[in-house]
Amino acid sequence: MLRDITIGQYYQTESVLHKMDPRVKLGGTLLYIISLFLIKNFVGYIIAALFLGIVIKLSKVPFKFMIKGMKTIILLLMITVLFNLFLTPGEELVTVWKLTITVEGLRSAVSMAIRLTLLIIGSSVMTLTTTPNNLTDGMEKMMRPLKVIKVPVHEVAMMMSIALRFIPILLEETDKIMKAQIARGADFESGNLLKRAKAMVPLLVPLFISAFRRANDLAMAMEARCYRGGDGRTKMKPLCYQKRDYIAYICILLYLAVGITVGRILF
Amino acid sequence: MSLILDHVNYVYGDDTPLAVKALDDICLTIPDGQFIGIIGHTGSGKSTLMQHLNGLLKASDGSIYFNGEDIYDKDYDMKKLRSKVGLVFQYPEHQLFEVDVFTDVCFGPKNLGLDQREVELRAYDALRKVGLPDELFYQSPFDLSGGQKRRVAIAGVLAMKPEVLILDEPTAGLDPRGRDEILGQIKKLQTETGMTILLVSHSMEDVAEYVDRIIVMNKGKVMYDDEPKKVFRHYKELEEVGLAAPQVTYIMHALKEKGLNVDVDATTIEEATRQIYKALTE
Numbered sequence: 001m002l003r004d005i006t007i008g009q010y011y012q013t014e015s016v017l018h019k020m021d022p023r024v025k026l027g028g029t030l031l032y033i034i035s036l037f038l039i040k041n042f043v044g045y046i047i048a049a050l051f052l053g054i055v056i057k058l059s060k061v062p063f064k065f066m067i068k069g070m071k072t073i074i075l076l077l078m079i080t081v082l083f084n085l086f087l088t089p090g091e092e093l094v095t096v097w098k099l100t101i102t103v104e105g106l107r108s109a110v111s112m113a114i115r116l117t118l119l120i121i122g123s124s125v126m127t128l129t130t131t132p133n134n135l136t137d138g139m140e141k142m143m144r145p146l147k148v149i150k151v152p153v154h155e156v157a158m159m160m161s162i163a164l165r166f167i168p169i170l171l172e173e174t175d176k177i178m179k180a181q182i183a184r185g186a187d188f189e190s191g192n193l194l195k196r197a198k199a200m201v202p203l204l205v206p207l208f209i210s211a212f213r214r215a216n217d218l219a220m221a222m223e224a225r226c227y228r229g230g231d232g233r234t235k236m237k238p239l240c241y242q243k244r245d246y247i248a249y250i251c252i253l254l255y256l257a258v259g260i261t262v263g264r265i266l267f
Numbered sequence: 268m269s270l271i272l273d274h275v276n277y278v279y280g281d282d283t284p285l286a287v288k289a290l291d292d293i294c295l296t297i298p299d300g301q302f303i304g305i306i307g308h309t310g311s312g313k314s315t316l317m318q319h320l321n322g323l324l325k326a327s328d329g330s331i332y333f334n335g336e337d338i339y340d341k342d343y344d345m346k347k348l349r350s351k352v353g354l355v356f357q358y359p360e361h362q363l364f365e366v367d368v369f370t371d372v373c374f375g376p377k378n379l380g381l382d383q384r385e386v387e388l389r390a391y392d393a394l395r396k397v398g399l400p401d402e403l404f405y406q407s408p409f410d411l412s413g414g415q416k417r418r419v420a421i422a423g424v425l426a427m428k429p430e431v432l433i434l435d436e437p438t439a440g441l442d443p444r445g446r447d448e449i450l451g452q453i454k455k456l457q458t459e460t461g462m463t464i465l466l467v468s469h470s471m472e473d474v475a476e477y478v479d480r481i482i483v484m485n486k487g488k489v490m491y492d493d494e495p496k497k498v499f500r501h502y503k504e505l506e507e508v509g510l511a512a513p514q515v516t517y518i519m520h521a522l523k524e525k526g527l528n529v530d531v532d533a534t535t536i537e538e539a540t541r542q543i544y545k546a547l548t549e
Contacts, residue, residue, distance in 0.1 A: 179323050180362040183354040184423060185346065185378030202374065205364035209409075 010131050015060040017129040021245045022138025028252045029126045035259050036115050036122075044263020045114050051255045052122055061128050066121060077116055084109035132164035141239055154230025162218070170211060177206045270297040270320060270352070270431060270463075275329035277315055277487075289315040290326070291487040297431070297465070302457050304474030304495075305467045307484030308509040313467050314357070316484065317433050320465075321352040350379050353429030357436045359420030363408040368419050369394070371408055375427040386426075393426035394419070398452055414445035421449075425456075431463040432456075438473055450477055471499070475513045475534045483510065496532040515539045522546075 017025070036048060056063060090104030127135070140157035147153050178188065181202045188199050277290035289312045297303065307313040318324040319331060322338055322345045331338050338348055356362070365371035372390040381389070394404060397418040403411065408419055421437065434453065438446040454477045457464045468474050474481065474495075481498045483491040485508045491498045498505075502512035502520070519531045519539060529546045533539040 176356065177362055179318065180354075180356045180359065182323060183321060183349055183356070184362075184375040185349060185427065186374075187346075187378070202362075202364045206362050210361055 011061045011128040017059040022134045039263030136161040271332040275326045304478035304481045311484040312487040352431045353424040355434045360416035369404045389426045393422040397422045433465040435467045
């Protein structure tokens with residue numbers, strides 16, 4: 001029941017994108033998201049969609065798998081679209097009961113839908129092709145300059161990778177405890193809100209206890225291996241830019257240049 | 268009054284690249300009152316099989332009948348099934364949550380909608396059955412030792428008065444004495460109440476002494492399904508799939524090879540002692 005969440009999941013396969021330096025992917029995703037909000041016309045969106053399409057093709061992740069994660073955010077998308085559609089003032093198009101659709105509203109609703117869809121797919125391409133560990137490594141290295149102003153970059157990165165690592169473990173644990181309590185006649189699905197909240201107690205208490213136990217064990221195991229924080233720590237596989245990473249940077253910049261010129265200036 | 272599995276199949280992660288066939292065409296009949304050991308290596312599908320028996324997992328294909336009724340029928344009462352087929356998961360002490368032992372054991376029968384008196388009676392009865400001393404009844408479950416916690420968790424399922432009790436590795440992580448105590452208590456429970464018991468384990472040694480029948484699982488299939496003695500005759504094949512017959516079996520076979528006239532079907536140490544004594548005095 002909890003295994004359907006695919007956002008932030010990693011999809012194991014061999015592709016150029018999987019081998020790429022996480023910093024390129026992080027930076028690229030960030031630039032891509034920014035570009036989506038700079039583009040103002042539909043030709044620009046077509047270019048953005050095409051670029052994403054090529055990237056997806058390169059990633060070798062089945063499109064079906066990518067879309068599966070979209071299901072969970074469809075509600076959010078619908079709400080945004082509806083708000084834009086009905087609440088934007090401007091030239092009247094149709095009026096249904098008390099709701100008015102305006103030309104501007106229609107325009108912004110459609111472009112919002114496109115933007116959000118591309119944004120979500122775009123960022124899921126990154127998480128699907130990068131292991132959580134790689135991702136935090138990349139972040140750590142990118143944020144290293146912040147160390148000058150006393151930001152505990154290494155500690156934050158370590159906490160993030162531990163947190164990410166624990167998501168599947170805790171999901172599995174939840175599933176197990178849920179089943180065990182259902183086997184004892186617990187009912188998580190019926191009743192009013194209060195009853196359901198109460199029904200969560202037999203799930204949450206054991207879950208918290210197990211999370212604390214695991215955290216304690218992990219801390220002990222890290223100490224036993226002499227973990228002392230980030231100072232003087234070296235990596236087994238340090239991140240190093242390769243030829244393909246530079247090529248990727250050039251591609252992203254080219255896309256940005258073309259996308260933004262077409263999307264903002266032309267037409 | 269029995270459990271029947273008819274061509275049950277189950278696939279994990281259907282239509283993903285990681286699909287795994289966990290159960291492959293399982294056909295089994297589990298009559299009343301039998302003490303059965305389900306043995307298999309890690310990932311052989313034994314835990315998956317067990318979760319089908321009380322409807323926690325739904326077979327991808329095939330049907331399961333409990334007391335003659337199809338449990339996948341639309342109007343079948345799953346909650347009733349779960350009270351009749353009690354399931355004790357691996358490390359069941361991880362599911363304890365209440366402030367004291369007694370209240371925790373009450374959780375199961377309370378969910379059945381019984382009145383307070385009956386609930387408390389059942390909880391008391393269940394705790395006595397697993398042999399937990401009275402003075403621990405009102406302690407926090409988290410203050411107990413590992414073995415005691417496990418008894419409390421088993422009592423939590425027993426208090427629902429199931430007709431079939433399934434235990435997934437009830438001895439995992441216990442010391443030899445704790446293991447013998449728990450297994451002994453389960454055997455006693457079975458002879459006293461005539462309950463059907465399924466004991467899931469990866470260790471032949473554990474179950475050989477107690478069960479009437481052994482089902483060996485391998486790669487989602489039933490490999491052997493017979494009395495312990497007959498299953499252990501295949502000790503060479505068992506080894507190939509990462510299992511082992513009890514040590515006694517090996518010793519008896521070795522003795523036989525060396526020319527001592529013993530019965531190789533002895534599975535427990537007592538039986539073996541008798542056999543060897545007999546062979547030597549002949």
